[in-house]
Amino acid sequence: xxGITQSPKYLFRKEGQNVTLSCEQNLNxxxxxxxxxxxxxGLRLIYYSQIVNxxxxxxxxxxxxxxxxxxxxxxxxxxxAQKNPTAFYLCASSPRVKAGNTIYFGEGSWLTVV
Amino acid sequence: xxxxxQMEGPVTLSEEAFLTxxxxxxxxxxxxxxxxxxxxxxxxQLLLKATKADDKGxxxxxxxxxxxxxxxxxxxxxxxxxxxSAVYFCALSxxxxxxxxxxxxLTVKP
Numbered sequence: 001x002x003g004i005t006q007s008p009k010y011l012f013r014k015e016g017q018n019v020t021l022s023c024e025q026n027l028n029x030x031x032x033x034x035x036x037x038x039x040x041x042g043l044r045l046i047y048y049s050q051i052v053n054x055x056x057x058x059x060x061x062x063x064x065x066x067x068x069x070x071x072x073x074x075x076x077x078x079x080x081a082q083k084n085p086t087a088f089y090l091c092a093s094s095p096r097v098k099a100g101n102t103i104y105f106g107e108g109s110w111l112t113v114v
Numbered sequence: 115x116x117x118x119x120q121m122e123g124p125v126t127l128s129e130e131a132f133l134t135x136x137x138x139x140x141x142x143x144x145x146x147x148x149x150x151x152x153x154x155x156x157x158x159q160l161l162l163k164a165t166k167a168d169d170k171g172x173x174x175x176x177x178x179x180x181x182x183x184x185x186x187x188x189x190x191x192x193x194x195x196x197x198x199s200a201v202y203f204c205a206l207s208x209x210x211x212x213x214x215x216x217x218x219x220l221t222v223k224p
Binding site: 004006040041042043045090092100101102103104105106107108 | 146148155163203211217
């Protein structure tokens with residue numbers, strides 16, 4: 001089945017550690033996105049990528065890094081510089097970054113700092 | 115910049131009640147408008163969309179009409195079910211960006 005797969009579903013991080021969240025899509029979409037969702041709040045854009053080997057910062061990129069070496073994959077690293085990383089992280093994709101295009105979401109990953 | 119404001123929740127209704135969740139937007143151009151639904155512990159799923167003024171999006175008994183004159187895209191359903199309990203997000207897409215509202219939690223009681 002076509003879709004977006006995020007892993008792991010749940011992740012615990014010790015303070016000072018970097019962690020990487022995986023996102024893979026088999027929809028042949030050009031554009032991919034990472035959003036952060038805090039309890040009871042909307043989504044905030046961290047990074048997005050329109051094409052392989054290119055990505056752009058969103059509204060809250062500080063403390064995060066991404067790579068886009070393959071069209072299917074857009075991993076997100078939460079670095080130790082991110083002071084409050086506990087949140088629900090959503091990966092998404094769309095055929096391309098274009099007004100009006102539907103964005104499709106993965107199931108999300110819960111990150112907790114312990 | 116572009117933004118979306120939606121009615122604060124939570125909203126609690128009895129089964130078969132009428133639902134309205136208000137959404138208004140601010141945009142400099144002519145955005146496309148969306149409603150997404152999020153069930154507990156899951157990602158967002160597209161519920162419906164409209165790409166131009168006066169378009170009506172509909173799906174699973176939900177409807178929303180793109181009203182340019184009032185910059186609104188209110189979500190409605192004539193008769194809600196317990197299975198409709200979820201968080202609903204209004205969103206707009208313009209200039210290669212998508213903006214989401216804060217979400218409205220709906221609980222439907224039997």
